[in-house]
Each structure stands twice: as C-alpha cells, then as structure tokens.
Amino acid sequence: MQNAIVYIVFGVSGSGKTTVGKALGENLGIPFYDADDFHPKENIQKMSDGFPLNDIDRAPWLLKLADAISEWNVKEGAVLACSALKESYRNTLKGIGPNYIKWIFLEGSFELIENRLEARKNHFFKKEMLVSQFETLEKPKEGIAINIDKSIDQIINEIKSKLNTNKSEIGLIGLGVMGKSLAKNLLSNNFRLSVYNRHVDGIEVDVAKRFVEDQSESEPILGFDDLEKFVNSIEQPRTIMVMVNAGKPIDLVIEALIPLLSNGDCIIDGGNSHYKATIERSEKLAKSNIHFLGTGISGGEEGALKGPSIMPGGAKAAYERSGKYLEAIAAKDKSDRSCCTYIGPDGSGHFVKMVHNGIEYAEMQLLAETYHLLRFYLSKTPIEISDIFKNWIQNGAQSYLLEITADLLLKKENEDFLIDKILDKAGQKGTGGWSTVAALELGVSLPTISESVMARNVSGIKSKRVEASEIYKLDKSQCDLDEETFINNLEKAFIATSIINHHIGFELMQEASTTNQWELNLSEIARIWTNGCIIRSTLMEKISELFLLKNQSSLLLFPAIVQTLKSNVTALSEVVSAGLKSGYPLPVLSSAINYFYSYTSAQSSANIIQAQRDYFGAHTYQRVDKPLDQYFHTNWKS
Numbered sequence: 001m002q003n004a005i006v007y008i009v010f011g012v013s014g015s016g017k018t019t020v021g022k023a024l025g026e027n028l029g030i031p032f033y034d035a036d037d038f039h040p041k042e043n044i045q046k047m048s049d050g051f052p053l054n055d056i057d058r059a060p061w062l063l064k065l066a067d068a069i070s071e072w073n074v075k076e077g078a079v080l081a082c083s084a085l086k087e088s089y090r091n092t093l094k095g096i097g098p099n100y101i102k103w104i105f106l107e108g109s110f111e112l113i114e115n116r117l118e119a120r121k122n123h124f125f126k127k128e129m130l131v132s133q134f135e136t137l138e139k140p141k142e143g144i145a146i147n148i149d150k151s152i153d154q155i156i157n158e159i160k161s162k163l164n165t166n167k168s169e170i171g172l173i174g175l176g177v178m179g180k181s182l183a184k185n186l187l188s189n190n191f192r193l194s195v196y197n198r199h200v201d202g203i204e205v206d207v208a209k210r211f212v213e214d215q216s217e218s219e220p221i222l223g224f225d226d227l228e229k230f231v232n233s234i235e236q237p238r239t240i241m242v243m244v245n246a247g248k249p250i251d252l253v254i255e256a257l258i259p260l261l262s263n264g265d266c267i268i269d270g271g272n273s274h275y276k277a278t279i280e281r282s283e284k285l286a287k288s289n290i291h292f293l294g295t296g297i298s299g300g301e302e303g304a305l306k307g308p309s310i311m312p313g314g315a316k317a318a319y320e321r322s323g324k325y326l327e328a329i330a331a332k333d334k335s336d337r338s339c340c341t342y343i344g345p346d347g348s349g350h351f352v353k354m355v356h357n358g359i360e361y362a363e364m365q366l367l368a369e370t371y372h373l374l375r376f377y378l379s380k381t382p383i384e385i386s387d388i389f390k391n392w393i394q395n396g397a398q399s400y401l402l403e404i405t406a407d408l409l410l411k412k413e414n415e416d417f418l419i420d421k422i423l424d425k426a427g428q429k430g431t432g433g434w435s436t437v438a439a440l441e442l443g444v445s446l447p448t449i450s451e452s453v454m455a456r457n458v459s460g461i462k463s464k465r466v467e468a469s470e471i472y473k474l475d476k477s478q479c480d481l482d483e484e485t486f487i488n489n490l491e492k493a494f495i496a497t498s499i500i501n502h503h504i505g506f507e508l509m510q511e512a513s514t515t516n517q518w519e520l521n522l523s524e525i526a527r528i529w530t531n532g533c534i535i536r537s538t539l540m541e542k543i544s545e546l547f548l549l550k551n552q553s554s555l556l557l558f559p560a561i562v563q564t565l566k567s568n569v570t571a572l573s574e575v576v577s578a579g580l581k582s583g584y585p586l587p588v589l590s591s592a593i594n595y596f597y598s599y600t601s602a603q604s605s606a607n608i609i610q611a612q613r614d615y616f617g618a619h620t621y622q623r624v625d626k627p628l629d630q631y632f633h634t635n636w637k638s
C-alpha cells in the first residue's frame, strides 16, 4: 500500500500515550509500536544506569524511527507512541521526503498527570522528572490536541472525529482532460478525494456526479457542483488542486474559493498559468493567509493518469504540507524517485513549466523540419520516415517526441496517411511565446524556441502562403547528394540541434534564477523531466547527470557535450546549406547552427553595432585596449 498514514500519539510521560496508542491501533485495525522499543543498546544501558538521555543520544533513535515510519507508510500504516516533546524531534521523525503522518498530542494539566503517575501501582514516580518533561515540551504547531481528562473510549472517539477520517484529504476542481486523469491518479494512490466541476445550465450538468458514478463503488470519492459543499468536504488544512484553463477561469475559481477557505489552506494551480500572474495571485492569497502553489504539470492526458512530471513553485511551507500529494502522483525516474520536486519560490514553478514548453515547441518544430526534408527533399514515404526515426531511437536518440512522431506517421485513414489530411496550420496556447518574451526581458538569446513560435505563426497565414507560392513559383529541388550520406547527416544535425535547443532553454532558466534569486537546481529540474513529461529523453538523463557535476554551468561547455557537438555540427551546417539552397524553410535547424557559431565565436560582429550606435546617437563604446569600466565617444565625422 502507498501513503498509509502513521499516527503519532505524543505528549509528556504519564499522558497515556501507550494506552491511547494501543486502543487507537486496535480501533483502526493497524499495528501499534512503542518508540521506547527502538532505542539503541547504548541508550537502554544509559537509562538503566539512571542517567537521562541528551539530544545527542536521541539523534540515532529518532532517525531509526523516521526510517521505520517511511517503511510503515508503504505497508499498512501504524500507530506510534512517542514522547516527541520538541519541535526538532518531530521534524526528525518527519524525515526528508513527503511524510504521511498525523500528529495526536495528548495534553493534560500538571496536577492531573501527577495524580495519575502517583496512583500507578509498582511505579516509582519522581516529581522532578515530570517538571522537566513539562519544561522541555514545545507545544505542537500542527496536528490535533486531545485533552486526556476523559475516558479512553471518549478519547478515541474525539481523535477520530477531529481527524475527520470521513472527510477527503484533497480536493480537485475542473474535470476536463487533465482534471479527470489526475483525479483517477489520486484515487489510484489511495487518497480520499473530493471533485468539483462547475454547473452551467443545459451545458455542464452533473459533470462531477457522473464522473463519480463512473468510478468503482469502493473508491473514496465525493462529487460536487456546489463549491461550498465541496470545500466543506475536505479536511483542514485543505489542499485544493485547480485544473482549469489559465487566465480568467483560474481567477474566477480563486475569487469564488477565497471566502470559503480558512487560514492555512492551500490552492494548487496545476494549469499553464503565466508565472507573473502566479506571483500576483500568491501575493493576493497570502493576504488571506491562503497558500498558493503555482505548479507546472506536463505529460498530457496519459501522463496525468499514469504519472506526469510536476513542477511546483511557491512558499516552501506550502510545499512541505501539500507537496506529498504531488510527489505521490508524479512519474518515477529510473532510480524510482518522484518526478516532482520543489522548484523554488514565487512563480518559479510556472516559469520552469513555461521553459519546458518552449523546449517542447522547438523539439516539435525540429522533428517537423526533419520530416519535411525526408518527405519532400528525399521523397521518402511516411512509413520509410517512421523507420528512419525508429533507427535513430535504436542508435541512442530516444525521446518521447521522436517515438510518437515515428508512430503517428503510420496512422492511416482508409488508404491514405492521416498526416497528409491534416491542415498545415499549427495551434498554440501561448507558452512558447511567453518564453520568448521572458528571454527578451531577461536579455537572453532564445533562437530555437522563438523560431519555433514564429514557424507556428507563419504556418497560420495559410492563404497568404498559398498565394505567394503561386506568385513566386520557386523550385523546390530534390536531393542530388548521396541519400545515405544525407540521412546520416540529418541524424547528426538532429542530435546537434536538440542539444543546442536544450542548452538555450536551460540558459533562460539560469538567468531567471539569478535575476529572481530562485536558486533553481538545474540537475533536479532535468531529473524530473526524465519521465512523465513531453520532453523526456535519454538526452535529458544526460543533462541531469551533467548539472549534478556543476550546477549553473553552461550545457555547451561540458566536455561530453563538446565532444558530441564537435562530431555533429559540420553535418548540421551541411544539412542547413543543402536544405536552404533547395528552397526548404528550416527555422529551427538554421537558428541552431547560427546560435552555435555565434556562441563559439571569440570575435563577434558587435563592434560594428557599437560604432554605429555611437556614430548616430553618441551611445558610447568600450575598447579592447582599455579597462572595461571606461566608456568612449568619438566624433566620427571630424
């Protein structure tokens, strides 16, 4: 079982942890453990010699308990009785990953506990020990508190009612393509779930109710089209994931939620929202003491169902509480680690998702250009092209986008290939364009990504393109090179462009990280992109390993990348030259080689730009033969 809860019953000596813990374990049908049984030999010896334990003695014991809790989380859960008097002890018990712990604090007055301890038969009671326990006790900031001035049955009933075990652990708003899949994913991870979809008379009726009816009866799911009832069905502090369209819809949902939520509740926006809007929303929600996690999710409908890649950004405290749901439903990398990690503060999660989509746009356009050359410059059939792509996968260029492209080319409608029936106008929802704007704002070069956006824009002017092609009647010549050599070069060009494109995307994240002080961990970002998301690939695995060696470095400067590019860029320039000469537009392939040559040129042409600026506008320039903090102006006409 995944995510089984461990209930920790804690409090001072004599508060009844063991009695309550055992009764709770029996009531819930899960095992009971006493933390004292986990002490190492040295601690037991020290205590039997009559010496109190200090924090150094406790450290290995608490770590051992944290490991045991993680094990119980993936078994059937447990109840643990443990004094856990200090916040630091409780933090150690939580471990480093997501924890599935419910804290139950047993509280009672000094007098009540003193009387109980004195009344215990065969028990030697030292008052000073109880005084010291009360002095050490740091009242918990989370969990539930139960006053022990009642019978054991009453205590168990109060625990169960306060834990809201019949309420949902998480809520999800928006049962569209992504919302439905994520809801099923949450259920398959054993979370108790409430779902909500809006009601629009005659159009959107009983969407949540019908979704719930479609699930098996044993699933712990509640469906609503009444927002207030939905909110009240979720245990506090609430975690609510919103999967509606970016822009106005997410704002409308947030506005409606605010008056219904309580302090400390958390909204997760899992849509493709703009990162600046996310910053504004989180500031607004913070004023109402509501947490906000701007969270990128990638993987499409299937990924959302089976495990997407998840990029949450926002307050660390919000992630520590609500991140466990995201980590549980995300894909796993090859070491079985979750493809969800805390990205950073502010809108960093949505920024990183935006760059993910930017890289995605350029990879898609690269494949489109590659297909186009094979189909028209080389006159290959879709089946032959699919085989060529499969061959590249075999050779090591495996990626999800390459795989699906090899697959979609085979789809037939009657006798025809479906690809030939699809209108050559690309849609877009904006994330590629946003990446381009962000690059302009940050002064970063983003040619492959921005060219892929422009390529989609040009594709949109279909009627003008048709008209122009009739006016110009340009010849698109066929390949007159050796076919095998050209395909080999194309494979190399594909590999080189893909590397350059990824480098460009990571450079944008690096600059944003520095400018906004987000401290992005590039290796972790690449790692969570190795599975679940649209741009997963063997290259991404390599990138994650490289950034692990040196974060905030440039991908193109790692020796392994230098070696690969050195053996592939000549082929890239040859493919681009041949393609352009024969009349084929290659925006991403050509921008990649252009960028590469610019990036690797010690001497650029920008001295001319500086001279021109100074000539017409006295904008000044720096000199190669003078210190760089000095600026010069020349009277060019004299």
Ligand SMILES: NC(=O)C1=CN([C@@H]2O[C@H](COP(=O)(O)OP(=O)(O)OC[C@H]3O[C@@H](n4cnc5c(N)ncnc54)[C@H](OP(=O)(O)O)[C@@H]3O)[C@@H](O)[C@H]2O)C=CC1
Pocket (backbone or CB within 6 Å): 173, 174, 175, 176, 177, 178, 179, 197, 198, 199, 200, 204, 207, 243, 244, 245, 246, 248, 249, 250, 252, 253, 270, 271, 272, 273, 297, 298, 299, 300, 301, 429
């Ligand atoms: N599809 C994909 O592959 C991916 C999408 N995303 C992002 O996830 C988000 C959701 O996408 P997706 O599931 O595809 O979108 P859908 O269009 O399939 O679903 C949108 C959902 O939002 C609801 N909705 C729309 N407007 C409102 C409103 N004003 N008030 C309340 N609810 C509203 C819709 O309700 P109703 O049914 O009543 O219209 C529907 O449940 C988007 O931001 C998208 O960019 C992210 C990754 C991948």
Ligand SMILES: O=C(CO)[C@H](O)[C@H](O)COP(=O)(O)O
Pocket (backbone or CB within 6 Å): 272, 297, 298, 299, 300, 357, 360, 427, 428, 429, 430, 431, 432, 534
């Ligand atoms: O986020 C996604 C995948 O990661 C979506 O699939 C993406 O929104 C598609 O974008 P566009 O419609 O602009 O091509």
